[in-house]
Amino acid sequence: MFTGYSALAMAEALPPDGVLVTCDTQDFLRELNEKTFANSPHGKKIQIKIGPAVETMREFLANGQKFDFIFLDADQDVTQVKIAFEEGLLAKRGTVVIDNAYHYGHLYDKSGGPQQPERLWPIFKYVQENQGLHKVLVSVRDGVLIVRRLSDVEYNM
Secondary structure, eight states, X not given: OTTSHHHHHHHHHSOTTOOEEEEESOTHHHHHHHHHHHTSTTGGGEEEEESOHHHHHHHHXXXXXXXXXXXXXXXXXXXXXXXXXXXXXXXXXXXXEEETSXXXXXXXXXXXXXXXXXXXXXXXXXXXXXXTEEEEEEOSTTOEEEEEEGGGXXXXX
């Protein structure tokens, strides 16, 4: 969540009854961002959850909730992707976006480049090996990997 401005921008795009849930592990960010959100008419659409993302995602599953859009940033883990696709947190026709997927091209630098995020490899391996997923890498800046169920993607060829 950090400064909350990305969450607020996403909330602005939601319909009036839309809900955006943002997860973070740092409790001080709740107080910082609640003030930011209170200054916007769209801030009321944002719910802040503090704690490990995997635990929060499992809580939503236990409550029978589903999400149309899941954006994974910072604390990404292959378990989160599996919860979305295998355990049913992602709604039909939903989309998962994984941030930092290009890492300024260093992920593809065979010389080892600066700071290759090995923690992302299990996610990439899972997505690559799962033939039921449609994936697109957008290589702008540090990139995003957009993933949907292949059955939810319409092809007009």
